[in-house]
Amino acid sequence: MHDSKSQLSKLLDAAERGxxxxxxxxxxxxxxxxxxxxxxxxxxxxxxxxxxxxPSDIDFDAADRALSESLQASLERDL
Known part of the structure; x- marks a missing residue:
């Protein structure tokens, strides 16, 4: 048993070889x-x-538009 603990990867390799x-x-x-x-x-x-x-009712296009509008408004304020 002790030898098998220290040699586990070798034993698994042997099993993989059949x-x-x-x-x-x-x-x-x-x-x-x-x-x-x-x-x-x-x-x-x-x-x-x-x-x-x-959920399949998420409108990703609306989220993209809202983000785009928010970024655009932020850029316009900074000018």
Missing amino acids: EDVFITRRGSGVTRFRISPAPAIARSALFGMLASEV
């Missing part, structure tokens, strides 16, 4: 490393997954 890696404690098996492929995530699940969380 080697069987067993961890034992005082001669009896504790665990076995096996590399499992990551579950496939559908592309549709990645894009748009926050659609119901973000």
